[in-house]
Amino acid sequence: xxxxxxxxxxxxxxxRNPPTLADVAREAGFxxxxxxxxLNGGASVSKAKADKIQEVISRLDYRPNALARGLKAxxxxxxxVIVSNPSDPCTAxxxxxxxxxxxxxxxxxILASSGGYPEIERAEIKNLISRRVDGLxxxxxxxxNAHFMNIPFSxxxxxxxxxxxxxxxxxxxxxxxxxxxxxxxxxxLDHGYRRIIALGVHPRLPACSxxxxxxxxxxxxxxxxxxxxxxxxxxxxxxxxxxxxxxxKHNADAILCLNWVTTALLLRxxxxxxxxPGRDVPILSCEDFELADMLTPGISAVRQPAERxxxxxxxxxxxxxxxxxxxxxxxxxxxxxxxxxGSCGCSDLPNPSKYHR
Numbered sequence: 001x002x003x004x005x006x007x008x009x010x011x012x013x014x015x016r017n018p019p020t021l022a023d024v025a026r027e028a029g030f031x032x033x034x035x036x037x038x039l040n041g042g043a044s045v046s047k048a049k050a051d052k053i054q055e056v057i058s059r060l061d062y063r064p065n066a067l068a069r070g071l072k073a074x075x076x077x078x079x080x081v082i083v084s085n086p087s088d089p090c091t092a093x094x095x096x097x098x099x100x101x102x103x104x105x106x107x108x109x110i111l112a113s114s115g116g117y118p119e120i121e122r123a124e125i126k127n128l129i130s131r132r133v134d135g136l137x138x139x140x141x142x143x144x145n146a147h148f149m150n151i152p153f154s155x156x157x158x159x160x161x162x163x164x165x166x167x168x169x170x171x172x173x174x175x176x177x178x179x180x181x182x183x184x185x186x187x188x189l190d191h192g193y194r195r196i197i198a199l200g201v202h203p204r205l206p207a208c209s210x211x212x213x214x215x216x217x218x219x220x221x222x223x224x225x226x227x228x229x230x231x232x233x234x235x236x237x238x239x240x241x242x243x244x245x246x247x248x249k250h251n252a253d254a255i256l257c258l259n260w261v262t263t264a265l266l267l268r269x270x271x272x273x274x275x276x277p278g279r280d281v282p283i284l285s286c287e288d289f290e291l292a293d294m295l296t297p298g299i300s301a302v303r304q305p306a307e308r309x310x311x312x313x314x315x316x317x318x319x320x321x322x323x324x325x326x327x328x329x330x331x332x333x334x335x336x337x338x339x340x341x342g343s344c345g346c347s348d349l350p351n352p353s354k355y356h357r
Contacts, residue, residue, distance in 0.1 A: 018062075018063065019060040019061070019062045020062075021035050021036060021062070023060060023062070024053060024056050024057055024060060024062050025053075027056045027059075027060065028049075028052050028053045028055075028056040029052075030049060030052070030053065034049060034053070035053050038050045038053040038054065075134055076131075076132050076133060076134055077106060077107050077108065077134065078107060078108045078109070078110055078131070078132075078133050078134060079102060079107055079108075079109055079110070079133055079134055079135045079136065079137065079317060080109075080110045080111075080112065080124075080125075080128035080131070080133040080135070080136045080137070081095065081098055081109055081110070081111050081112070081136075081137045081138075082112045082113070082114055082121060082124050082125060082128070082136070082137070082138045082139065083095065083111075083112075083113060083114070083139040084113065084114050084115065084116040084121075084139060084141055085113065085115070085116065086111065086113055089260065089287075089289060089290065089306070090260075090287065090304050090306040090309075091139065091162075091306075092306075093306035093307045093309075093310065094139075094161065094162075094306050094307065094309045094310035094313070095111065095310060096307065096310065097306075097307045097308070097309070097310025097311040097314065098137060098310045098311075098313065098314045100311075101310070101311060101314035101315065101318070102314060105318055107134070107318075110128060110131065110133060112124040112127070112128065114141055116141055116205075117141065118141050118142065118147040119147070121138075121140065121141050121147065121148065122147050122148045122151070125138070125148050125151055126151065129151070129153070129156065133156075134156075134157075134321055135156060135157040135158065135159075135317045135318075135320065135321055136153075136156060136157070136158045136159070136317075137158075137159050137161060137313050137314065137317055138158060138159070138160050138161070138165075139160070139161055139162040139163075140160055140162070140163060140165055142163075142204075142205075142206060153169070157171075157317055157320035157321055158170045158171075159171045159172065159173065159313050159314075159316045159317045159320075160172045160173075161173045161174070161309055161310070161312075161313035162174065162175070162206075162207070162309065163206040163207065163210075164331065169329070170329065171316045171317075171320070171329055171330040171331070172329075172330070172331045172332070173309055173312045173313045173316065173331075173332045173334065174331075174332070174333050174334070175207075175304055175305065175309060175333070175334050175336060176333050176334065176335055176336055177207050177210035177211050177214065177286070177336075178210045178211065178213050178214035178217070179214060179335075179336070180211070180214065180286065180302040180304075180336035180338070181210070181211035181212070181213075181214030181215050181218075181256070181258070181286050181302070182214035182215070182217050182218045183214075183218075183302075183338055184214075184256060184284050184286060184302050184338060185214065185215045185218035185219065185256055186218045187284065187300075187338065187340070187344065188254045188256065188282065188284055188344060188345075189218065189219075189222060191254070191282065191344065191345045193253045193254035193282065193345075194224060194253065195227060195250060195251055195252050195253045195254070196215075196219070196224075196227065196252070196253070196254045196255070196256055197227045197228075197229050197246050197250055197252040197254070197255045197256065198211075198212055198215045198226065198227065198228050198229070198230075198256050198258060199229045199230075199237075199242075199246065199255050199256065199257050199258065199262055199266060200212070200229075200230050200231070200257065200258030200259060200262050201230070201231045201232070201233060201234050201236070201237065201258075201259070201261060201262055202232070202233075203230040203231075203232075207259070208230075208258050208259065211258045211286050212226075212228065212230075212258065215256060227250045227252070229242075229245045229246055229250070234261060234265060237262065237265040237266065237269065238269065239268075239269040239272040239273050242266065242269045242273070243269075243273055247273075247281075252281060253281070253282070254281065254282040254283070254284070254344075254345075255281060255282070255283045255284075256283075256284055256286065257283060257284070257285040257286060257287075258286050259285075259286060259287045260285060260287040260288070260289040260301075262285075263283070263285040263287070263289065263292075263299065263301075264289070266283065267295075267299075277295075277297060277299070277343045278297040278342050278343045278344070278345065282343060282344050282345045283299065283300075283343045283344065284299075284300045284301065284302075284343065284344045285299055285300070285301040285302065286301070286302045287301060287302065287304055288301035288302065288303040288304065288339055289301070292339075292341070293341060295343075296342075297341060297342025297343050298341030298342050298343065299341055299343045300338075300339060300340050300341045300342070300343050300344035300346065301338075301339050301341075302336050302337070302338055302339070303336060303337040303338075303339050304336060305334045305335070305336065305337075308334055309334060312332055312334065316330055316332075
């Protein structure tokens with residue numbers, strides 16, 4: 001009898017299709033309903049029957065079809081995440097937090113990139129909806145002019161992160177970029193600098209425009225005119241352009257870099273121009289980055305709460321999925337930290353000063 005059983009198991013494994021729950025029920029000698037109850041943790045099945053069915057499940061190497069079960073229950077245990085650039089350090093940390101949160105709740109994450117293009121963003125949203133994801137996390141290309149507002153989400157929970165979206169149906173988690181840039185500019189003003197340049201790329205991106213607004217506010221309080229050097233693309237931030245736009249035209253005595261890419265390109269250009277950060281030109285970055293504290297001098301920066309951004313966005317989404325959230329839209333704004341090292345004119349201490357904003 002045991003020999004016949006093993007032969008049937010082998011025959012089932014050799015078939016093209018994997019074993020089904022019906023195969024398990026037949027081999028165990030019970031009804032499909034009983035096998036289903038055991039699989040789903042039903043308490044109405046005796047221990048002897050449950051042990052027998054579990055034994056057959058192990059022998060047949062039966063694996064439930066999660067997609068089929070999810071569709072039947074109208075849930076797929078999957079969420080979609082759409083970002084502009086997954087390789088951006090801040091975005092990457094946020095994605096990592098989302099993945100960890102989803103994993104602890106038994107969900108998988110389908111990641112898509114818009115590349116910063118609204119039409120691709122819209123297409124990816126439609127694609128994920130067609131795949132029956134249970135919810136969406138979107139880092140929008142431009143929340144003020146969202147190109148997906150008329151997509152029929154049909155009650156699908158959506159959380160925007162990184163910047164707000166003007167939609168009363170979406171929760172949102174953002175970072176206090178304007179306040180962070182304002183406080184960074186004030187710090188440079190406190191050092192006595194008066195010709196502070198705001199240097200950045202992609203000025204139409206929301207994070208950049210918010211930081212420019214904070215920079216303007218800080219200068220307005222002391223009756224100074226803003227000095228903007230904004231480039232459409234990273235390739236423009238070469239040493240020749242910087243020499244002319246920043247030093248010859250504006251005679252900058254300090255530079256506020258609006259993101260980490262700008263900071264990195266500025267540091268490269270300064271080396272080519274034989275200028276040293278902190279000594280020849282103080283700089284402060286609106287985004288902290290890896291190895292900023294390892295440079296000489298260390299680069300003063302506004303630290304973004306990237307991982308917390310991902311955790312909070314995922315938390316809000318799962319609260320919606322579990323019916324635990326308020327009926328009202330939730331909007332969170334996360335504070336930044338001003339990390340003072342040596343490039344802004346402060347002493348480059350081993351333990352940098354931190355200011356919560």
